[in-house]
Amino acid sequence: MAAEFEMGQLMIILSVLFILAISASAIFKRFGIPGLIGEILIGVFVANLVIGDWSLLGALDIVLPVPGVDDGNTYWNMLEVLAELGVVFLLFTVGLETKVKDLTSVGRTAMLVATLGVIIPFVLGYAVITLWDGNVYHAMFMGAAMVATSVGITAQVIKDMKVLNRPESRIIIAAAVIDDILGLIVLAVVAGMARTGSIDMFGLAEMIIVSVMFVIIVILFCSKGVPRIAGKIRRTAEGKNKKRSGVDIFVVALSVCLLLSALAAQMKLAMIVGAFLAGMIFADHAKEYGLEKKMGSVTAFLLPFFFISVGMRVDLSSLKEEFLLLAAVIIILAILSKYIGCGLGTMIGDRKKESSANIVGIGMIPRGEVGIIVAMIGIKIIADGGPVMSGDLFTIVVLMSVVTTIIAPFMLSRVFKKKYGNTQEDAASE
Amino acid sequence: MAAEFEMGQLMIILSVLFILAISASAIFKRFGIPGLIGEILIGVFVANLVIGDWSLLGALDIVLPVPGVDDGNTYWNMLEVLAELGVVFLLFTVGLETKVKDLTSVGRTAMLVATLGVIIPFVLGYAVITLWDGNVYHAMFMGAAMVATSVGITAQVIKDMKVLNRPESRIIIAAAVIDDILGLIVLAVVAGMARTGSIDMFGLAEMIIVSVMFVIIVILFCSKGVPRIAGKIRRTAEGKNKKRSGVDIFVVALSVCLLLSALAAQMKLAMIVGAFLAGMIFADHAKEYGLEKKMGSVTAFLLPFFFISVGMRVDLSSLKEEFLLLAAVIIILAILSKYIGCGLGTMIGDRKKESSANIVGIGMIPRGEVGIIVAMIGIKIIADGGPVMSGDLFTIVVLMSVVTTIIAPFMLSRVFKKKYGNTQEDAASE
Numbered sequence: 001m002a003a004e005f006e007m008g009q010l011m012i013i014l015s016v017l018f019i020l021a022i023s024a025s026a027i028f029k030r031f032g033i034p035g036l037i038g039e040i041l042i043g044v045f046v047a048n049l050v051i052g053d054w055s056l057l058g059a060l061d062i063v064l065p066v067p068g069v070d071d072g073n074t075y076w077n078m079l080e081v082l083a084e085l086g087v088v089f090l091l092f093t094v095g096l097e098t099k100v101k102d103l104t105s106v107g108r109t110a111m112l113v114a115t116l117g118v119i120i121p122f123v124l125g126y127a128v129i130t131l132w133d134g135n136v137y138h139a140m141f142m143g144a145a146m147v148a149t150s151v152g153i154t155a156q157v158i159k160d161m162k163v164l165n166r167p168e169s170r171i172i173i174a175a176a177v178i179d180d181i182l183g184l185i186v187l188a189v190v191a192g193m194a195r196t197g198s199i200d201m202f203g204l205a206e207m208i209i210v211s212v213m214f215v216i217i218v219i220l221f222c223s224k225g226v227p228r229i230a231g232k233i234r235r236t237a238e239g240k241n242k243k244r245s246g247v248d249i250f251v252v253a254l255s256v257c258l259l260l261s262a263l264a265a266q267m268k269l270a271m272i273v274g275a276f277l278a279g280m281i282f283a284d285h286a287k288e289y290g291l292e293k294k295m296g297s298v299t300a301f302l303l304p305f306f307f308i309s310v311g312m313r314v315d316l317s318s319l320k321e322e323f324l325l326l327a328a329v330i331i332i333l334a335i336l337s338k339y340i341g342c343g344l345g346t347m348i349g350d351r352k353k354e355s356s357a358n359i360v361g362i363g364m365i366p367r368g369e370v371g372i373i374v375a376m377i378g379i380k381i382i383a384d385g386g387p388v389m390s391g392d393l394f395t396i397v398v399l400m401s402v403v404t405t406i407i408a409p410f411m412l413s414r415v416f417k418k419k420y421g422n423t424q425e426d427a428a429s430e
Numbered sequence: 431m432a433a434e435f436e437m438g439q440l441m442i443i444l445s446v447l448f449i450l451a452i453s454a455s456a457i458f459k460r461f462g463i464p465g466l467i468g469e470i471l472i473g474v475f476v477a478n479l480v481i482g483d484w485s486l487l488g489a490l491d492i493v494l495p496v497p498g499v500d501d502g503n504t505y506w507n508m509l510e511v512l513a514e515l516g517v518v519f520l521l522f523t524v525g526l527e528t529k530v531k532d533l534t535s536v537g538r539t540a541m542l543v544a545t546l547g548v549i550i551p552f553v554l555g556y557a558v559i560t561l562w563d564g565n566v567y568h569a570m571f572m573g574a575a576m577v578a579t580s581v582g583i584t585a586q587v588i589k590d591m592k593v594l595n596r597p598e599s600r601i602i603i604a605a606a607v608i609d610d611i612l613g614l615i616v617l618a619v620v621a622g623m624a625r626t627g628s629i630d631m632f633g634l635a636e637m638i639i640v641s642v643m644f645v646i647i648v649i650l651f652c653s654k655g656v657p658r659i660a661g662k663i664r665r666t667a668e669g670k671n672k673k674r675s676g677v678d679i680f681v682v683a684l685s686v687c688l689l690l691s692a693l694a695a696q697m698k699l700a701m702i703v704g705a706f707l708a709g710m711i712f713a714d715h716a717k718e719y720g721l722e723k724k725m726g727s728v729t730a731f732l733l734p735f736f737f738i739s740v741g742m743r744v745d746l747s748s749l750k751e752e753f754l755l756l757a758a759v760i761i762i763l764a765i766l767s768k769y770i771g772c773g774l775g776t777m778i779g780d781r782k783k784e785s786s787a788n789i790v791g792i793g794m795i796p797r798g799e800v801g802i803i804v805a806m807i808g809i810k811i812i813a814d815g816g817p818v819m820s821g822d823l824f825t826i827v828v829l830m831s832v833v834t835t836i837i838a839p840f841m842l843s844r845v846f847k848k849k850y851g852n853t854q855e856d857a858a859s860e
Contacts, residue, residue: 007514008695015688022681077504078511084437251452254731258445265438294727301684301728 006074013060013075014082014305020046021304034409036156036307041406043311057312064312083309084271086302087152091272092257093295094155094173095279096286097164100222103174103280106167109349110174113342117175117364118182120341121146124333129393132326137388140190141378145389145397146334148183150368150405151176152272152306157409158363161416167355168416171346172363173276179364180273181211187374194381194388211267218260218277249289253282270370313372314402318395327396334400335407338365359415366408367401436504443490443505444512444735450476451734464839466586466737471836473741487742494742513739514701516732517582521702522687523725524585524603525709526716527594530652533604533710536597539779540604543772547605547794548612550771551576554763559823562756567818570620571808575819575827576764578613580798580835581606582702582736587839588793591846597785598846601776602793603706609794610700611641617804624811624818641697648690648707679719683712700800740798744832748825757826764830765837768795789845796838797831 024042025035047064049056057064062079065072072080103110125143129135151173158169188207192199257278264274279286286292319327343361350357375397378389389397451469458468477494479486487494492509495502502510533540555573560566581603588599618637622629687708694704709716716722749757773791780787805827808819819827 007511008692008701010511011518011688011692011695011701015685015692018688019685022678022685074504074507078508081437081440081508081511088441248452248730250727251730251734255445255449255452258441258448262438262441262445265441271438271441294730297680297724297727298731300678300681300724304681 009061010075010078013062013079016060017046017079017308018304021308025304034157034160034413036153037406037409039304039307040311040402043308044314044316044402045311046308047312047314048316064315079305079309082302083306086299086304086306088257088261088271088275089295089299090152090155090159090303090306092253092275092279093292093299094159094164095276095281096283096292096295097159098170098173098276098280099283100219100280102165102170103177103219106170106174106350109346109355110171111178112349113171113175113345113360113364114178114182116341116345117149117179117338118147118186118341121334121337122186124337125330128326128329128333137194137378137381137383138390138393140193141375141389142330142393142397144183144186144190145371145374145378146330146337146367146400147179147186148270148367148370148374149176149179149338149364150270150272150366150370150401151276152368153366153405153409154363154412156303157412157416161413161420163416163420166416166420167350168346168359168363171350171355171360175342175345175360175364177215177273177276180270180370181208181215183370183374184211184268187377191377191381194378194383197383207268211269214263214267214269215273215277218281222277222280222283249285250291250294253278253289253291256281310368310402310405313398315395315398319399320392323392323396327399330396331400331403334367334404335365338404356415356419359412359419362408362411362415365411366405368405369401371397371401439491440505440508443492443509446490447476447509447738448734451738455734464587464590464843466583467836467839469734469737470741470832473738474744474746474832475741476738477742477744478746494745509735509739512732513736516729516734516736518687518691518701518705519725519729520582520585520589520733520736522683522705522709523722523729524589524594525706525711526713526722526725527589528600528603528706528710529713530649530710532595532600533607533649536600536604536780539776539785540601541608542779543601543605543775543790543794544608544612546771546775547579547609547768548577548616548771551764551767552616554767555760558756558759558763567624567808567811567813568820568823570623571805571819572760572823572827574613574616574620575801575804575808576760576767576797576830577609577616578700578797578800578804579606579609579768579794580700580702580796580800580831582798583796583835583839584793584842586733587842587846591843591850593846593850596846596850597780598789598793601780601785601790605772605775605790605794607645607703607706610703610800611638611645613800613804614641614698617807621807621811624808624813627813637698641699644693644697644699645703645707648711652707652710652713679715680721680724683708683719683721686711740832740835743802743828745825745828749829750822750825753822753826757829760826761830761833764797764834765795768834786845786849789842789849792838792841792845795841796835798835799831801827801831 020042021039024038026038028038029035046056060075061073062075063073064076071077122143125146126139129139129142154172154176158164158172163169185204185208188204189199192204257275260274260278261271262274264277265271282291339361341361342364343357346355346357346360375389375394379387379391379394381388450472454468454472455465456468459465476486490505491503492505493503494506501507552573555576556569559569559572584602584606588594588602593599615634615638618634619629622634687705690704690708691701692704694707695701712721769791771791772794773787776785776787776790805819805824809817809821809824811818
């Protein structure tokens with residue numbers, strides 16, 4: 001391939017970023033801080049290190065995307081692909097450790113957590129921007145951008161701390177799936193309003209039905225279809241050659257993960273929702289086939305690219321002084337609104353008071369890349385002679401996403417430790 | 431990201447190709463044929479399935495590269511990145527299972543195998559094209575394209591059959607490293623001749639010294655530096671928290687693999703040479719830390735993309751009738767010249783007659799992507815008013831690469847089975 005030389009350059013980029021990420025992670029872990037925070041912060045450092053004319057990104061040939069202008073260069077896109085695969089496999093692994101009844105048992109609470117955790121951030125985001133510049137589209141999109149929780153970061157903390165079976169963790173994960181569907185509905189409504197001035201009720205209904213059906217079908221499939229198919233696969237796998245030949249369960253699991261992630265993306269749901277559901281399909285047999293360990297090796301390679309690329313989105317130089325106040329307000333509201341909304345949901349929903357509203361509230365704070373996607377869509381929609389999301393507001397959304405993403409794991413590991421003690425030993429370590 | 435929707439499409443591509451590849455692999459294994467042949471053939475099928483106006487590639491939005499015109503679209507490039515990472519990690523794994531003394535013990539033989547295996551294909555390729563169209567540049571580039579062995583395919587067969595410790599396997603692997611350096615020299619010479627009409631002796635000497643030094647330094651580092659550093663890392667890793675904290679050896683190994691691959695690419699060596707050397711650095715501790723198993727999970731995800739993309743390069747429709755004869759001649763010569771050259775090298779070099787010239791000869795046959803890269807470079811060099819590699823010859827090189835790549839594993843698994851019996855049990859299976 002002519003791409004050989006490019007491939008060489010990409011390899012340099014990957015090795016430099018990978019080494020930076022794991023070094024930062026190792027150093028942070030030493031100080032008892034979750035490694036992923038180190039990986040995100042080193043990403044911020046990489047993206048903003050400029051000495052005179054020299055910048056680290058320039059030296060690495062990476063061009064970051066400029067919202068509304070371009071999507072960055074091929075190296076950035078490839079980095080994103082690896083990052084996205086990493087978080088997809090992470091949520092798949094979380095799915096592997098989640099049984100259907102773990103979710104249904106917290107269903108009511110999760111529904112409340114998700115609903116309040118969507119309404120309150122939206123209303124507050126809408127209100128602040130209305131006060132700020134009075135542009136109703138700006139307000140709607142900021143509200144929508146503040147809605148969606150990205151469960152990837154929280155999932156990593158929950159995995160690291162080995163608290164996946166605690167009630168709070170189950171609520172957070174179930175709520176994140178519901179939250180994603182609600183966020184999708186909010187986005188569809190505001191984008192429809194901005195594009196046509198009205199809501200396409202038929203299209204909206206169709207979208208809701210399709211995405212809810214997708215989740216329900218997979219979950220039903222887990223509880224009914226899987227036991228039957230699993231038996232069949234096993235008979236095939238253990239067939240002929242005595243030792244299992246031909247079909248390798250791990251590879252089958254990877255296929256299902258890729259497929260359901262792709263299907264989720266087709267329905268405009270987050271891919272990680274599909275990946276999580278795919279993991280649940282194999283939850284009953286994950287231990288037996290060592291699926292979690294094997295996935296762990298794959299994510300060990302891919303996930304550092306996810307966390308470092310989250311940090312790399314922060315362009316400190318793009319933050320103008322006159323927007324600092326607004327940025328601070330939005331960030332604080334983004335944190336408080338989720339915390340209060342989801343905490344409230346937990347208190348109301350969990351009648352037995354088994355789970356801590358504090359933990360659930362914190363666990364739902366990180367917005368990750370989902371808010372950025374919403375803002376990106378807003379930049380491309382023109383209404384009343386301007387984009388429904390301005391460049392400055394976009395920068396604020398990115399900052400909001402990254403700040404919520406950075407602080408949440410830090411707080412979350414503390415509250416988990418406080419409630420469940422340090423028995424989760426190597427909490428901050430691998 | 432605006433790339434969200436693209437990411438969804440990429441996920442569809444990846445899931446479809448992955449599922450096709452592993453299904454083909456499973457079916458072929460059932461019939462006792464190495465799975466990778468199934469994966470390559472399904473790639474040929476994918477690339478050439480056209481029903482009326484409908485083509486599978488079109489449906490998947492993949493645009494394959496047209497030599498000299500473009501490099502394909504982003505989806506293809508991303509597929510290539512995953513493929514390349516797959517083969518890099520495969521060779522890293524082979525390195526993990528190879529100790530320095532395994533290579534030095536076969537050094538003399540490997541040197542002879544590599545040298546004869548470079549000279550004979552070059553001379554024959556040169557001769558045939560000189561007879562065919564008399565263009566000296568065409569002849570030189572065809573010769574150069576026939577030189578380089580791509581050890582990825584052979585490595586997979588050797589791993590599958592668990593014959594990594596047999597003398598033939600060691601010779602093949604050591605010879606492949608030397609072969610890559612020789613191929614680099616041949617390419618530099620012919621490209622220099624074509625570009626300037628003369629050879630830049632100084633540049634050539636520099637290149638030879640740098641690449642040889644790279645290999646020697648890494649190998650020296652393996653035998654001297656590693657034992658000391660390994661002790662240090664272990665003390666760090668097992669430090670403080672009693673359990674190993676902070677530094678994870680697997681992640682360190684991945685970093686070194688990425689880094690040496692990148693360095694190799696910088697020296698215009700194949701990345702897999704760097705990856706292989708990186709593996710050797712960890713060979714003494716691979717078992718202890720379960721590195722091979724962990725790498726196995728990573729390659730289980732990535733390698734199918736490598737093998738299927740090898741097949742996808744075959745564009746059956748581009749083969750013109752008037753070139754069929756030449757194509758057949760080149761393919762046959764490509765097979766025979768490596769077989770004879772390397773077989774001869776083994777016979778002369780291995781005085782104890784421990785190793786089978788037959789096996790080594792067959793193991794060195796596959797050209798993989800290396801020949802294609804050479805031809806691609808030729809297309810971009812203009813001499814005497816035309817490119818030094820014509821489009822038709824390029825198609826033939828691609829065919830030659832793919833055919834040698836497809837037949838070699840088939841033959842290799844047979845001769846290994848014949849010599850070492852079926853004790854390597856699940857030879858054709860995972």
